[in-house]
Amino acid sequence: GEDVEQSLFLSVREGDSSVINCTYTDSSSTYLYWYKQEPGAGLQLLTYIFSNMDMKQDQRLTVLLNKKDKHLSLRIADTQTGDSAIYFCADSNSGYALNFGKGTSLLVTP
Amino acid sequence: DTAVSQTPKYLVTQMGNDKSIKCEQNLGHDTMYWYKQDSKKFLKIMFSYNNKELIINETVPNRFSPKSPDKAHLNLHINSLELGDSAVYFCASSPNIGITDTQYFGPGTRLTVL
Numbered sequence: 001g002e003d004v005e006q007s008l009f010l011s012v013r014e015g016d017s018s019v020i021n022c023t024y025t026d027s028s029s030t031y032l033y034w035y036k037q038e039p040g041a042g043l044q045l046l047t048y049i050f051s052n053m054d055m056k057q058d059q060r061l062t063v064l065l066n067k068k069d070k071h072l073s074l075r076i077a078d079t080q081t082g083d084s085a086i087y088f089c090a091d092s093n094s095g096y097a098l099n100f101g102k103g104t105s106l107l108v109t110p
Numbered sequence: 111d112t113a114v115s116q117t118p119k120y121l122v123t124q125m126g127n128d129k130s131i132k133c134e135q136n137l138g139h140d141t142m143y144w145y146k147q148d149s150k151k152f153l154k155i156m157f158s159y160n161n162k163e164l165i166i167n168e169t170v171p172n173r174f175s176p177k178s179p180d181k182a183h184l185n186l187h188i189n190s191l192e193l194g195d196s197a198v199y200f201c202a203s204s205p206n207i208g209i210t211d212t213q214y215f216g217p218g219t220r221l222t223v224l
Contacts, residue, residue, distance in 0.1 A: 033212070037151075042200060043215040086151060097143060097155035097166055098202075098213055 004101035006089050011107045018076040020104045022089030025070060029091035032065065033098065034074045037086045046074070046087075076106075084108045113137050114216035116201050122222045123191055130187045131219045133201030141165075142184035143202040143213065144176060153200070159184050160207045188221075196223045 004024045012018045024032065033048040049056045049063045049072070056063045062075040076083055086103040114135045123129050135142060143166075144156040158166035162178040173189045188195060201216040 031212075035215075042217040043153075043202075045212060045214065048212060088153065097158055097168075098145075098153075099155075100153040103151050103153075 006101035116216040135203040139203040147198040
């Protein structure tokens, strides 16, 4: 399938902003998603962006999409210890299923 | 009130056994999915059903057989379990099949094969 790539680890201090980056190859992806997985828990949909948008903001979350470069980022403002989790970027695999990146483990330190 | 539920949450079994994992969604969605998350946290689609019909089968061994008795249920039966089947299995559902539909995930079933 098409590839979705993410960096594997990110460590930030509490109160700082976190930026998690993702690149994808499927140019036909119409929606791109960010999911969060807390330790031992399931996947929680955080936000998604339609491919004709450049930016979407939802409270502390900002998603930026550069469709030309096939680059997606998730910015978390004022990162809290409760934000520590694995964040998965996903695009739509031929419209039928989600194609996930390998996840970025975010560690927030006090 | 759980939207997508799976049972059991944990499953520990011996190699060679046959086991089933159940999934139910109460969202009225038409499409359901099974994903596998391996020990490195990599998530991959296994199956997708739309209105009880199989849509996707991503080169999964035929020891894995999904069964959808109705739109709200998609069960996963695994025959002759192998060590490599140890993983977390996630069920998901979406209103319909298509790129515009957001998928909602269950809490996962952690399968350990000894």
